[in-house]
């Protein structure tokens with residue numbers, strides 16, 4: 001049996017917090033705590049960010065030139081710094097949105113965040129969904145070829161992955177059909 | 189080099205705009221899945237491509253011949269000699285046996301009964317349903333019936349098979365078996381397949397997909 005590890009990663013992968021924060025900064029400079037609140041509100045349903053995560057992510061983005069400090073507010077409190085996205089940061093968000101995720105199950109956090117951030121920034125969410133659907137179907141094709149040529153064990157393992165990827169695809173399809181409605185709610 | 193090419197197709201049914209500028213290109217021997225939400229115009233596109241339904245505007249070319257400029261007689265001749273069809277159900281003649289059903293297209297082209305039935309039996313065998321040759325379609329299971337329908341679509345050696353939800357009435361296992369047999373046979377004979385389906389696992393038997401949304405089609409050629 002030689003089914004490669006298309007389905008070996010069955011753990012829930014954390015989505016790219018850096019990209020999500022960059023995406024949120026596209027609408028204007030914000031404080032770290034402000035960013036945390038915006039993130040939690042949109043994407044943090046059961047797993048809000050820790051402040052530590054926010055600041056370590058921001059300092060990495062700062063070091064890589066994707067954000068820049070946009071002034072310090074007068075007043076009390078430890079963190080009154082505001083951060084702004086740079087041109088390089090915008091390019092990085094563009095690239096993230098237009099690159100499909102490697103098709104594996106449990107992508108919902110990342111895919112949902114990409115759709116919302118595309119809508120928030122006035123980009124095409126349909127484009128994001130179509131790119132992803134093509135990547136998913138390409139992987140499903142490969143699994144199908146492997147299944148057709150394989151023994152029963154290969155078939156069962158490939159089928160397991162195929163059914164899960166199909167569930168993702170159904171979600172992509174359903175979301176594509178409701179993009180206009182979601183746009184209204186997200187930008188309200 | 190394209191085998192079948194549609195450009196700028198529009199088609200309305202009363203106030204319903206089923207196609208609004210749809211296009212698609214099919215190359216010889218490739219299996220193309222046509223996907224998209226219910227009511228988006230997939231079947232209408234397939235019917236226009238196959239010369240079953242005349243579009244309101246736009247063109248369909250088969251090789252260098254313009255299908256949309258042919259008269260009814262020329263179009264049905266083309267369908268009989270170059271195309272094969274598989275639908276969700278209801279395509280077999282209930283009064284004939286499965287063998288006679290598969291032999292029918294050859295008989296209509298003037299082939300002798302004995303020769304037609306020999307070819308038909310061969311195709312039933314390739315689709316692993318020689319066992320139902322002497323039964324009528326009503327006496328077979330859904331999966332067997334669809335394999336007989338695939339045999340009938342392939343028996344004339346068509347250049348294009350049009351399949352509209354061919355597995356829509358089957359369970360996963362039977363549906364996939366039919367898809368495997370259909371695509372294998374098509375690849376062996378060099379026939380192209382235009383496969384309308386909303387099931388991703390069925391579409392995964394294709395070489396590439398075209399997505400139809402609101403009467404417009406979009407080729408997705410994913411670079412790998």
Ligand SMILES: Nc1ncnc2c1ncn2[C@@H]1O[C@H](COP(=O)(O)OP(=O)(O)OP(=O)(O)O)[C@@H](O)[C@H]1O
Nearest residue numbers: 201204205206225226227228229230231232233386
């Ligand atoms: N003969 C007809 N008369 C009137 N309206 C029609 C006819 N055929 C199709 N339509 C309409 O045209 C639109 C496209 O229909 P079509 O059958 O092509 O969709 P489809 O993508 O194949 O959908 P499904 O996945 O449900 O089969 C629909 O709104 C449908 O109601």
Ligand SMILES: [Mg+2]
Nearest residue numbers: 230231232352
């Ligand atoms: Mg249809």
